[in-house]
Amino acid sequence: MVEKRYKKLKTAAELQRLMQWHYTRIRLPRLGRPLAWVTSGAPVEILRAMGVIAVYPENYGALCGARREAVSLCEAAEAQGYSPDLCSYARTSLGSVFQSERAPMGGLPQPDLLIACNNICGTVIKWYEAVAAHYGVPLFILDTPFIHGAFEPHALAYVVAQLEAMIRFVERTTGRRLSMKRLERTVRLANETVQLWSEIRALCKARPSPLNAPDLFVNMAPIVVLRGTEGAVRFYRHLKAEVEMRVKNGIGAIPEEKYRLLWDNIAIWHHLYRFYNYFVDYDACFVVDTYTGGWSQEIPEGQSALMEGIATAYATVFLNQSLEYRSRLMERLIREYDVDGFVMHCNRSCKPYSLGQYAMKRRVTEGTGVPGLIIESDMCDARAFAAEAVKTRIQAFMETLAERK
C-alpha cells in the first residue's frame, strides 16, 4: 500500500466516522427538515440556523473521484449530452443524478431546494440550473460580483440585499423562520471551525512539516461540509492537538523532508496518494496549498451588521479575486512557509482556478525567485491523467530544485 509512506494520523478514524455519520444522517428520516444542495462557498450558516440540512455535491464529487468511481458517472452525464470538456464535479454530480444505481451510496438524497453561490465559479450556476430542471426544485443563486480591483461599496450592498432575499427564499420554500440568536450561534461555531483549521494549516510552517498536501485535502472535508457544527469543532480540536504533538516531537509528514513545496488548485483526487508520492520519492513535502486555505474567512462578530460581515466574508474568498491578488497571496505563503518551489495543477475542470496560472507563475517567480511547475490534469476525470508524462516533468522540476540547493 502506497499510503504506508504517510504517517497515518490517529484522528483519521475519527474523521472517517464523522464523515460517515454525515452521509448516513442525510439519509435518515428528517422529521420534516428540508434538505438543500449547496455549493462549497455558500453561506451555510444561514441555512443551519434555519434548520436546513446542507449537502455538498462538490464534496461528493471529490469522494467519487478519490474512490475512482467518477469516470463512470461522467460518462453517464456525457450520454445525456453533457460535453466531456465540462467540469468533472458537475459531470460526476449530474451522472449520479441520472444513474443513481451507478453512484457510490446511491448518490445524494434528493434536494428540496438548491443554493448556489458563484464566488467560486460560474459553472455552479449552469450545474445547479440543470439539477433544478431535473428535480423541479427551487434554486437560489447568490451572486457575488468578481473583484478585479477593490470590493466596492455597491457590491457589498448588492450581496447584502441578496442575503436578505435568500432568507426570504428559504422561508418561502421551507416555511421556516430565521432566528438571529441561532444564526449568531452558528456563526460563532463556524468561526471557531475556521480558526482551528487556519491554526492547523499554520502549524505546517514547522520544519519538518507535520502535514503533507494529501493530509490537508483529506482533512478539509469537515471545514467544507460541517462548518458551523459542534462535530466539526470537536474534530478539529483533536486534529490540532495531534498536529501540535507532531511539531513538538519533530515528526514530519513524510520520512525525510528536503524540499518544501506549495500546491495550487484542487487535488488530483483519483491519484491523491500516488501523485504526491512521486514527490515523496524526492523527499519533497507540500507544506501549504491555496485550495484548503479557501475556507479561512472569519465572519466579523459582535456587530449589528451581521449580514454585512457574512456578505464580506463570502464575497471576498480568494477565488473571487483577481490574479494579482492571488499572486500576492501565493508570494506571501511562499515566504511564510519557507517554500522552495510551487506546483500548479492546471485543472481542465476548473477554468477560473487554472486559466491564469501561466501569468501567475511568472509573477510569483519574479516576486520570490522560487521556481514553479505547471501540470495539466483533471481533479476527477482520470482519463485526463498521463502518469508517465507527469513523472517526467516532476523529475525535471525536482532536478532544478536540487541544483538550487
Add this chain to the structure above:
Amino acid sequence: MYRVAQIREPLVGGQIQRGWDSLAHPCKDWQTRYPTKRAFGYLCTYSPIELLHAAGFVPVRLVQGSGQVALANAYLPSFSCALARMVTERLLSGELDCLSGLLVAHTCDTMQCVADIWHMADLPFPVVAFSLPTVLSNIGARDYLLAELHRLAAVLESDFGAPVTKDALRTSIALYNEQRRLLAMLYEHRWAFTVEQFWTLALSGMVMPVEEHNVLLRSVLQSVEEKKETDRQGPAVILVGAILDDPTIPIMVHELGGQVVWDDLCTGSRYFDVLVDETQEPFGALADRYLKRVPCPTKHDDANPRAEHVLSLVHRTGAQGVVFVLPKFCEPHAFDYVLLSKALTNVGVPHLWIETDLTAPIGQLRTRIQAFIELLRGS
C-alpha cells in the same frame, strides 16, 4: 445558388468590402481612416458601448478572427476557447495597438480570467473590467448595475480623460438604437443579399463608427425592393450559439440548399435585440436594457426564458430546424445546449450540433450539414 444582391451603388459595395477587412483587422490603417478618433476595444454584448461612444471613443469589437496561436500559448492552456486564445494572440502580437483601452465585461469564467491576464500582460493600453451582475432578476441587481455604470463612467474620465455627459450619452443611445432598428430590418430583408454580403453588413457595424454603419445600412436597405419574400427555397434553419464571425457555416447551409433565417448569436441578434428606452434617465435606461434582454447562458434569470426564446424564434420565423454552433470549451453554452436541445426535441424540432474550434474539419462538417438539410427536407 445565391440570390443576386440589389446593391447597385459601387460606393456601398466598396464600403462592404472595407467593413469585411476591418472585422478581421480593425486597427489596419486606423490612423489614416479615422485620424481624429480613438478606438476602444470590447468583446461582448454586455459591454455598454453607448458609454464608450459618449466618452468620445469608437467602440471596436474584438472577434475571434483567424490565424495561428503562438504567443498566446504562454498565457492560456489548451483547454481555453478559441476566442480567448485568438484575441490574446492578436493583443500580444501588437495587431490591436490602435486601441486606447479594452473593456472586458464579466460574463463567463474565461472572460473573468482573460481580463486579468491581459491586465498583467503589459499591453500598451489599459484593460478595464466591468463587473455586471450574473443574476439579472435578483433584487438589488439594478442598483448594483447602475452603480457599476457610474463607476465605469468615472474610470473613463479619470484614467482616459474622457468624461461622459448625460446629453452625450443620450445622443449615443439614439445612434445605437438606430443601428439596432436597422440591423433588425436587415435581418428581415436578409434574403435580398448573398450570405457574405449579409454577414459583412451585419458584423461590420461592430468595428466601424456607428454613424457610418447607420448610413451604410440605410443606403443598402433603401435599394432593397419593397416586397416581402415569397419564394423562399429550401429548409429554413436558425443558428444558435456564441461568437460566430466566420461565415463558413451559413455559407455552407446555403450552398447545400438550406436557408439561415435568423439566429441567437452573440454576434447576431443578441447584439441588437432590445432597444434602450430613450425617454428615461440614460444610465438607468442602459441598465434596464441589460435586465430586459433574454439572458445569455452566462447569466441567470429565474424565469429562464432562453429556451422559450429559442422556441419562439423557431415559431415566429417558421424555421424547420436549429443548428447549434458552439465553441469548444465554452462551458455556459455546452450546459445550455442540453436543456435547449431537449426543449426542441420535445416539440419535434430537429437540431444539429456543431462544435467549432481553431481547426474545424470542413469536409466532415459539409457531410453533417447536408445530412441535416436532407432530414429537414424529408420532414
